[in-house]
Amino acid sequence: xxxxxxxxxxxxxxKFIPMHEGRIGMYVCGITAYDRxxxxxxxxxxxxxxxxxxxRKRGYDVKFIRNFTxxxxxxxxxxxxxxxxxxxxxxxxxAHFHQDMDALGxxxxxxxxxxxxxxxxxxxxxxxxxxxxxxxEAGGDVYFAVRxxxxxxxxxxxxxxxxxxxxxxxxxxxxxxxxxxxLWKAAKPGEPQWNSPWEPGRPGWHIECSAMSxxxxxxxxxxxxxxxxxxxxxxxxxxxxxxxxxxxxxxxYWMHNGFVTIxxxxxxxxxxxxxxxxxxLSHFHPEALRLFLLxxxxxSPLDYSPDALxxxxxxxxxxxxxxxxxxQAIQVPVKKKRPLPDEAINDLEIxxxxxxxVNQAMDDDFNTxxxxxxxxxxxxxxxxxxxxxxxxxxxxxxPGLEQSxxxxxxxxxxxxxLGMEPAEYIGxxxxxxxxxSGLSEEKLQELIDTRTKARQEKNWALxxxxxxxxxxxxxxxxxxxxxTQWSADL
RNA sequence: GGCGGCGUAGCCAAGUGGCUAAGGCGACGGUCUGCAAAACCGUUAUUCCCCGGUUCGAAUCCGGGCGCCGCCUCCA
Numbered sequence: 354x355x356x357x358x359x360x361x362x363x364x365x366x367x368k369f370i371p372m373h374e375g376r377i378g379m380y381v382c383g384i385t386a387y388d389r390x391x392x393x394x395x396x397x398x399x400x401x402x403x404x405x406x407x408x409r410k411r412g413y414d415v416k417f418i419r420n421f422t423x424x425x426x427x428x429x430x431x432x433x434x435x436x437x438x439x440x441x442x443x444x445x446x447x448a449h450f451h452q453d454m455d456a457l458g459x460x461x462x463x464x465x466x467x468x469x470x471x472x473x474x475x476x477x478x479x480x481x482x483x484x485x486x487x488x489x490e491a492g493g494d495v496y497f498a499v500r501x502x503x504x505x506x507x508x509x510x511x512x513x514x515x516x517x518x519x520x521x522x523x524x525x526x527x528x529x530x531x532x533x534x535x536l537w538k539a540a541k542p543g544e545p546q547w548n549s550p551w552e553p554g555r556p557g558w559h560i561e562c563s564a565m566s567x568x569x570x571x572x573x574x575x576x577x578x579x580x581x582x583x584x585x586x587x588x589x590x591x592x593x594x595x596x597x598x599x600x601x602x603x604x605x606y607w608m609h610n611g612f613v614t615i616x617x618x619x620x621x622x623x624x625x626x627x628x629x630x631x632x633x634l635s636h637f638h639p640e641a642l643r644l645f646l647l648x649x650x651x652x653s654p655l656d657y658s659p660d661a662l663x664x665x666x667x668x669x670x671x672x673x674x675x676x677x678x679x680x681q682a683i684q685v686p687v688k689k690k691r692p693l694p695d696e697a698i699n700d701l702e703i704x705x706x707x708x709x710x711v712n713q714a715m716d717d718d719f720n721t722x723x724x725x726x727x728x729x730x731x732x733x734x735x736x737x738x739x740x741x742x743x744x745x746x747x748x749x750x751x752p753g754l755e756q757s758x759x760x761x762x763x764x765x766x767x768x769x770x771l772g773m774e775p776a777e778y779i780g781x782x783x784x785x786x787x788x789x790s791g792l793s794e795e796k797l798q799e800l801i802d803t804r805t806k807a808r809q810e811k812n813w814a815l816x817x818x819x820x821x822x823x824x825x826x827x828x829x830x831x832x833x834x835x836x837t838q839w840s841a842d843l
Numbered sequence: 844g845g846c847g848g849c850g851u852a853g854c855c856a857a858g859u860g861g862c863u864a865a866g867g868c869g870a871c872g873g874u875c876u877g878c879a880a881a882a883c884c885g886u887u888a889u890u891c892c893c894c895g896g897u898u899c900g901a902a903u904c905c906g907g908g909c910g911c912c913g914c915c916u917c918c919a
Contacts, residue, residue: 385917385918394919395919398919509915510846511846512845514845515845516915518844558917581913581914582919585914611913619912619913620919649857654849654913660855660868661855664854664867668866674881723856723866725857726856726866727865729866730866737882737883739883813878824879829879831881832877840880842880
């Protein structure tokens with residue numbers, strides 16, 4: 354087993370070798386807690402959730418850290434707009450984040466540090482940079498001297514001259530070189546502040562990630578992840594600070610996920626084209642959103658549209674229906690021990706290979722799209738077995754079906770899908786549809802009974818009429834040997 | 844302007860030198876059914892934006908076009 358990870362630093366897929374055998378320290382940049390999360394945040398969270406799940410399945414002991422930035426300009430401004438405290442705002446949005454992520458099945462990080470709870474660690478890291486001559490105080494602020502760190506720009510492939518031409522010193526900044534960035538910002542009147550060896554103030558954005566990641570994971574992290582937009586300047590700056598302070602390699606593997614776009618354009622507040630996780634989950638199942646987010650390779654851009662979510666929903670429905678049918682088939686009492694046909698044996702074998710296929714796909718730089726393809730293939734094979742079992746029932750199907758259900762759900766777990774009881778999933782979708790149709794369960798059953806009677810009398814016109822009316826409300830009738838069943842239009 | 848990415852079927856998408864170019868959604872035909880639905884089977888890219896080149900062999904490598912997108916400022 355060899356795991357390959359595309360490393361942004363080298364722009365190549367590299368064999369993954371952690372610093373300490375069997376153990377992985379992983380840090381992913383979390384959110385700045387000032388507003389609801391949108392689907393772009395969901396992508397980053399779900400992608401790295403799948404990464405963690407896979408690494409753990411591969412037997413690694415993963416220590417996973419995801420931080421919260423709970424003090425910065427955006428938080429200060431928003432809190433002022435709302436007339437509340439920065440802590441109150443940050444706590445509220447952190448709670449929203451947890452709501453959204455729990456709904457999405459994103460596992461909690463092992464540690465979720467907040468910047469404001471690590472001021473001491475941040476200050477001592479800044480002090481270290483001062484002592485080593487990489488940082489200087491100016492007008493109460495403390496800045497990192499970019500030109501003192503020779504390999505600055507290596508991660509994002511930028512050279513200082515290019516950066517120099519675009520950079521400028523904004524009014525109110527006291528830095529000596531436009532390239533320098535703030536490690537500590539002196540507080541303006543009325544702003545939240547902490548005491549420091551310099552002026553009372555607050556940490557810059559970049560230093561908090563350096564301080565918190567190294568506090569919990571040591572001076573060298575195995576994996577550091579985040580959205581592609583964080584590569585510059587955030588991660589470039591983190592790297593400069595951390596390596597300047599320790600003299601050691603900060604990160605072994607840098608991972609960056611691509612953006613979510615809408616109609617081909619990056620989602621952003623200024624374009625007003627963002628959509629929140631909460632909004633999406635009010636229309637679509639959380640696992641459908643996960644399936645969508647993992648249907649394309651994590652480094653590519655992913656275009657959001659409601660239609661795309663509908664497609665993911667259809668695919669997810671098909672998987673759950675197959676699992677549900679398999680469970681039902683196991684329940685049906687069969688005494689005959691007729692030998693299984695070769696086709697069924699073949700299909701059961703195809704399914705049994707799924708775990709290894711998914712593992713291999715994930716080993717290759719977390720190819721979730723390929724892993725999904727394998728899962729869909731297994732589901733189709735399961736349906737084939739079910740077809741055979743229906744026409745040539747045999748008690749010998751049971752172990753194979755039980756095994757198949759557990760293989761498929763086990764394999765899908767790395768993607769965080771198919772984790773519900775199939776009956777529960779389908780039941781929830783049915784209830785949702787029933788509620789939307791405006792019919793009560795009793796009324797629906799009445800209509801079905803009327804139709805059954807009409808069918809017995811071969812009154813096809815009436816029967817079809819009832820079916821069509823229900824169909825218009827999203828309720829689909831299915832006539833089976835054991836009676837008529839209804840379900841949502843899955 | 845600098846740096847980087849992408850262009851594979853109706854739509855989404857995997858595949859980065861060599862078996863019949865995965866898979867999903869959709870569409871069409873078949874099996875099943877009173878007719879349907881679901882499920883299954885089959886069909887849906889002799890070809891991977893275009894033009895050259897390298898190679899015994901290219902969607903995959905190289906050069907040149909065309910088109911789209913991102914970063915260079917806060918941003919997952």
